Amino acid sequence: MARFHDLKVTDIKKTIRDAVVVSLQPAPESADAFGFRQGQYLTFRREFDGQELRRSYSICAGLDDGILQVGIKKVDGGAFSTFANDTLKIGDHLSAMPPMGSFTSDLDPGARRNYLGFAGGSGITPVLSIMKTVLKCEPGSSFTLVYANRGVNSIMFREEIEDLKNSYMGRLTVIHVLESDAQDIELFTGRVTEEKCAALFAHWIDLSTISAAFICGPEPMMLGIARALEAHGLEKSQIKFELFASSQPGRAKRVETAGQAASDTGKTRISITLDGATRSLESDRNTSILDAALANALDAPFACKAGVCSTCRCKVIEGDVEMAANHALEDYEVSRGYVLSCQAYPLTDTIVVDYDQ
Amino acid sequence: MADDNMTLESYLAQGGVLTSPANASPRYRAEVMKIMATFVDSELAGAAGFADVVNKAPGLRERIAASKIVLEKTRHAETVLELMGEFGTNTARYATSHPWAARLARDATADTRRSDHDMRLSVFNYPLSGWVDAVTMNLVMGLAVGVQLGDLRKLSYQPLAEKFAEIAPVEANHVKLASEGLAALVEAGDADAIRLSLDYWRARVAPIFGSEDPTRFKSLAALGLRHRSSAEMRADWDAALGDALAGLGLG
Incomplete structure (x- = not known):
């Protein structure tokens, strides 16, 4: 890890x-x-x-x-x-954590390639890194950037990109597409959609010379661009995506602590939410939450069953469980109520778990 | 661009791809984890089984071929396990968490059940029996792996799809090695022994494509994690195996 x-x-x-x-x-x-x-x-x-x-x-x-x-x-x-x-x-x-991700490409100082980048808003950050690197490390290669923003004022790195154009004269082409600010060329106003891309490929960008395309932005924009690229002959393997992290929730909810009484019967009622549906079942203290789910024909996720891989992770909403082993979840996940269901044994008469959180 | 709202489900259903575990829903995460664990466990179990075969190889070239297969399958497991690490897996412990060489008895009934302890495909629960049997299994299973990787390299988790695309040609070369090995064995007069092994392994490889469960297929297809049905893939494998055997005079 x-x-x-x-x-x-x-x-x-x-x-x-x-x-x-x-x-x-x-x-x-x-x-x-x-x-x-x-x-x-x-x-x-x-x-x-x-x-x-x-x-x-x-x-x-x-x-x-x-x-x-x-x-x-x-x-x-x-x-x-x-x-x-x-x-x-x-x-x-x-x-x-150290750098991760595969939105990148191998460099070849002797290469003479044409790259195409699409960025929407702050999706420019990784594209800028790729663009700067390629221009510097592959002196024979060129880069075309299609950069979508709402208006001139929201263009991140605008000056830096202008400077790059001047430093790498003739090797960097930038097309700004602005949603609300009118531009001289009508094609450069509006959103970057599949249709807009098709028009760009017809008049401004010769796709037949492009060796790789990088797209980072919101989901609908990426889908439209990818469809247009494929329709115009680019292979899937030539298209790299980085999904905008816009859908990440801003703030996590507090853990609800819910201690409650345990009887000696050894029986326990477990309510399990999985893929949007909740089922209630009876089990005992010596059966893990995962095994209880599987025994009741629920398609609960798991792989190693040894507390190592974290596939079977779920969240305890109510009741207490004890984990026999945990080699995969970190302290912060445990403190939020996450457990490895293959290792989690009931301690209370009622348990409510959710695999969907 | 704050009004670009689209659910993850509809993004994936329209062919969108994901590149980071942070963006995945719990179900998506779980399904990708299962695919990765199944692959890693199968490669590790396969390599562990083949490691014993090195000592049964009839000549130096065959020893090298078998060693190479063990090395490369282990390396493939390592590269996919690295990705599991990005999802939270403890990779150091994972690699030693199971006895990868453990097998059932050779005459155990052919069964699609997985072991209770790891996610290897059921075919890897059965032991190899000598050199001829190992080479035959490598061909029969290798062709199945080729068909499966053809589907897996299209899946919507791009970092994993890329790993599978890198792995596919190396695995294809294992099939080529098996085919060359079998040609030599046919020449040496081992055709009958090969046929016996073919019967044994065909029955055990066929189930790995999975059962025809339309609900399950639909849910995986909606996540962009499956593209072709079990029946289609099984038919492809059957045809490829038929061609390979005909080429070897074993049809």
Whole structure:
């Protein structure tokens, strides 16, 4: 399992009104762990009101920039992004796991490739990292960026992208598509949909020369772009996605602690919610929650049955259970009420568990 | 772009892909975990079974081929287990959590039941019996793996789909090694022994494509985790095996 490391905040810059670029420095002993590939992300953890939250943010620095930087856009009601934008200051420390993710590509200094990137809003962060890296490390390659935003004021890294265009004259093409600000060319106004892409491919972007496409943005935009790319001859294997983390909940609910009496009968009633349906069944103290579910023909998930893999994770809503072994869940998950159902044995007369949380 | 609301379910049903466990729903996470665990356990059990066969190889080239298969299947398990780690699996413990070489008796009734302790495909509960049997099993099962990987490499969890795409050609080469091995054995006059092994393994590989459960297939298909039905895949395997055996004069 990946471990968390301490990172020192060395710089914070606003890129637009509600987004910051945070520069981070690992301690010397963990510097190697933070070597990244362009397009990867970092997962941070932090306690808010006694609850640990984890959030992932993409690295926006290029491979050769010699710096670790992430872009964090403020999300309405988002605890971590609000903290990063409003409270975080230089000299603070953050806790993060080493870089992860496969939204990246292999570099070849001798290659002469044409890359295509699509970014929606803050989806620019990993695309920027890939773009900067490719332009620097593959001197023969070029990059076309289609960048969708609501208006001019919400374009993250606008100046930095302009600078890149000047530094890599002729090798970087940027098409800004703005939803609400009118532009000279009508095609560049509105949303990036399948139809818009088809028009771009007809007049502005020659897809037959493109070797790989990178898409990061909200779900409907990614689907539309992917459909258009495939309809115009790009193979699935040439298209890389990174889903925008917009659907992540802002704040976790508090754990409801629910101690209650246990009798000596050894019997227990377990109510199990799975795939949106709840079933109630009778079991005993010597049968794990998972085995009780399986014995009642419920399709509960499991794999190793040894407390190692975490496939069978569920949340205890009511009652108490005891875990015989736990090699997979972390303390913060346990404190929220998560258990490994293959290892969880009832301690109370009534247990309510939920596999859907 | 805050009004771009779409549920995860409809995103996946429309062919969307996911790239991080953080975005997955509990059911999606569980199904991807099961696919990964099934693959890892099967590769580890397969490699453990084949490791014994190295010492039964009739010559140096065969020893090398068998060793290579053991090494590469173990490596495939390692690469997928790494992804399980991103979902929370304790990878160091996982690798040693089961006796991967454990098998039932050779004459145990062919059964699709999995063992209680790991997710290996049921075919890996049965022991190999000598070199001819091992090479035959490698062909019969290798072709089935090829068909399954053809479906798995299209699944909607992109990091895993990419791993399967890398693994597929290496596994295909194991089939090629099996086919070359069988050709040599046919030449040496072992055709009857091969036929006996074929009967044994055919009956045990056929069930791995799963039962025809339309509800289950539909729910996996809606998550982008299955594309073809068990019957379609089983038919493909049957045809591929028929072709391979005809090419070896065993049809």
